[in-house]
Amino acid sequence: MPRKTKDILKQIGLQIFLLAITVLVMFPVMWIFSMALDSRNIDKPLDLTLIPPGASLKAFTKVLTEPFNLLCSDPGNVRSCMTFGTLLANSLLVALGTSLLSVALGASAAYAFSRFKFIGRQAGMLGFIVLLMLPATATLAPLYVLLSQIKIGAEPMRATLFGLMVAYASGTLPFAIWNLKGYFDTVPKELEEAALIDGASVTQTFFRIIVPLAVPALAVTVLFAFMAGWTEFVLAWTFLEDPSRFTLAMALRSMQGQFSTPWSEFSAMSILMSLPIVALFFALQKYLVGGLTVGGVKG
């Protein structure tokens, strides 16, 4: 067979395979879209159509423009109710705060584990493993008590967005530290040593040499922490008491009723909530490949 024919056949085979995978990937996604477009707001579409009868963007408009009447500081006053914009602002704050805490604290600790020999190094790393493997099933109540004891001003830390960020960061930090440490290990020590000889401080070398080289791993840390902060709602619903601090994930949860769910709005909200993460994934995709593997490859 001539090389060219072989290439074409191979291309056709690949395309068939990848298109099949695409169909499988897109089927559930399309189902969400179909429900979001359904103006009947019923539990489930009664048949399989991409564009349901009477399709409209009503659910999207409602979620985006109308206030969430359940989430109000003063239910009697519609102006005090949360809107998509205010919820989005809180979500961004929590997600970015979680990312910042994870990346800053994680990089600092990972650097120490990667570059220094010191007393308690193994015990420190061990502590992180133990925490990773113990499921946190029954820890919600003790955490609540604990964070209620710590006060920020007159308020317990538990009821603040900062409290949430700290709680989420504690979930993302173990992975962040391990992944970052693995990545730092691959950065040749010689580079820093040269800088140190030139008279730079440890902090300076860290920021000038390590950070620029570790961008992929840092990006992965940011992505994971952002996802954690963006999607969590159980802790948030247990801890927060002021509706002006509520997040999109909490609003999504509040749409899932005890007895019935407005599925069109739920789906529309799901799509809107997924968009920023999908966008972040696309933006960081080139780092994702490097930032995850190297942490693992280095044996």
Add this chain to the structure above:
Amino acid sequence: MIKKFLPLISILLIAAFALAACQPKATPTPEPVVEPTAASAEPTAVPVVEPTAAPAGLTGTITLWHSWKENEILSLNDVIAAFQAVNPDVTFDVLYVPFDDLKGKYETATATGGGPTVLIGAADWGPGFYDSTFIADLTPLVSDEFLATINPAALGAVQYKDALVGLPQTLKGVLMFRNKTIIAEPATSFDDLVAKATAANTADIQGAALEYGFFFSAAHLDGVGGKLLEANGDPAFNTEKGVEWANLINRFKETGNVFSYSDDDVSLFKAGKAGIIIDGSWNTSSLAESIGAENLAIDLWPAPLSGYVQTENIYLNANATGDDAAAGYAFIEYFLSVEAQTLLADATKAGHVPATLGVEVTDPLLQAATAAFEGGSAFPVIPEMGAYWDPLNNALKKVVDEGIDPVVALQEAYDLVVAKVAEIRGQ
């Protein structure tokens, strides 16, 4: 690496375990004395309020947690506004919490010494909350005259261990809904229901799409003359009547597809593709909206079917003290006044069936619901009820879906319920 860590891990954990295991031994642990804590703490905490309709000079902040939906909040706001008109110095801090998260949030917050002043929540939370000293006994606060204004059947749902753990603020329950355009006349008996439903079956329409999840079908047991449990919480369903009940539910299949804790029946009904469904009274307004209120009927239960009637309660937090507690209680009492109950019964808003006597209801669907509730059976409100849900739901699924002999399925459920009841009682 992990291998190297193993001894360390073991030592660390064994040390932690040893420490932990010792602690309870070191401190002798008397069983928490439940009764006096709530009862004795309350009278000192809450200044005795004269139970009048509008106590004057109230101040403080009432924090209220609930899981009401948007249409219900409209009525809640009306009630709050009316209360504040009389008590301008009382401020409100109202928080919606999704139903699935509300119970846990209230428990953790209250256990930590916080939580709302007033909680609107399910009736079956009451006993557990009271045993855990999360809610106040209202006995010292209410007057006999006031209690006499409340529907006695509803009042049964808040009396527990000689205490009044809350007040019932609305009746809710399981109802039979009918789309008049599909089935014109109400069924007079179960056989009649099957006949009417099968006659209405078409390729597209199911005459009756019956729900048989335990909550929706448990009351049929009372309907056939049986009993789920004794007053003390011991199981009483494992009898011939129980078998009759399971067989009755198995007969639901004669109408076509049956549903266990599924919203599919509701979806069908809303789409005009089901003639009769069994569903909760809380869905009345959304069903009416979907098929048109003029087409919706709420039927009296055709014998021997029946439905659970529950209350939804309003509770006073055991942590509430001082002005807040006084205002909180005054609000609770106001909530059950004819005035407030009339606001809550507004069919265009909450559409709640009143728990107070003498409230005039004009909406035909609300009237029909009230009438159907009279033929329903009371939902048992005791902690032991928690032992019944899953075992009996599984038993019904086994009978209906798997074709297992009801005698066998009920015996299995019975054994498990006995064990779970013992667990709940802490034995």
Add this chain to the structure above:
Amino acid sequence: MAEITTLAVKKPQRSKPDPGVSIKKSLLPWSYIAPAGLLMLVISFMPQIFQVWMAFTDFRVKNLRFNIFSPETWAKFAPPYAQPYGLGNFIKILTNNLALENYDFWRLLAFNVTWTVINVIFHVGLGVLIAMALNSKGLIGRRIYRALFVLPWAIPGYITALTWKNMYDQNFGAINFLIAAINNTFGTNFATNIRWIGETTPPIGGLLSYLPLAFYALLMANVWLGWPFMTVVATGALQSIPEELYEAAVIDGATGWAKFWNVTVPMIRPAMVPAMMLGTIWTFNNFNVIYFISKGDPFGRTDILVTQAFKLVFEQRLYGVAAAFSIIVFFILLAFTLFQNRITKATEAYNA
């Protein structure tokens, strides 16, 4: 995503606690660790210690009023110690003496292990296969595929789980609709009212009869969710294979399969092994998929250990037993990882 770990990320050089390292020298690195360490100590470690303690007591909801910092709550609200020997909760769990429907610890464990192993095999297999397809030379539309294929990972797990549950519905689920559509188009006659979650007759009998249809439905959903992560990892590894290795293999007369086994597999192995271990822990405790799609149905046969523990806390409020469950899960995971480590080590030696 919270349960992520890289146990497998092995340290490059063993830095044994050097007796020469002085306390003074240790201060600087510890000051770098301090912020993260302090946060973890307060937010994760202290509640975990509390959980370990709870596991030895009969902790119930009323004991939530117990507060270590206030002595007067000790007398009133301290939970009784779990009889006998404080190990009562563990004994009850392991001897199937919990008052729970369909509870059988060993079945749960067997299911959990099966669930994990099969999922990880599919994730890795499919992940590598698709990564290789995406990595082929001259592929048209590579960027589009790459972008689309990240979707299952990027959409929040809660949303995808609820969507799959919706799709598996017996009456109005997308899957049964799809089967009906296929019947209509091709004149086939497949059943269109399959109870994907509720069916109790196992589709495969014999040894696999402990796996109900719901298992395969859950597997499908979880494979859908899990492979993109493996693809990303495998892509990185594939890209780092020098082209010369393949060229050399071709000169040696290697064809497709031989190239795959002799070049690709050994080269991506170092990246895939840690990712597999990560995936193992992830899947072992994959709460969202099980809880939101099947809730353990039919009759608890698709419950895994963490969903059972969750039900104990959130439905029964038996904090003590749930805490004991968490500790048991910890030890199982530890054993599982050690075992996996062993196996991979053994095969490593064999290959070499």
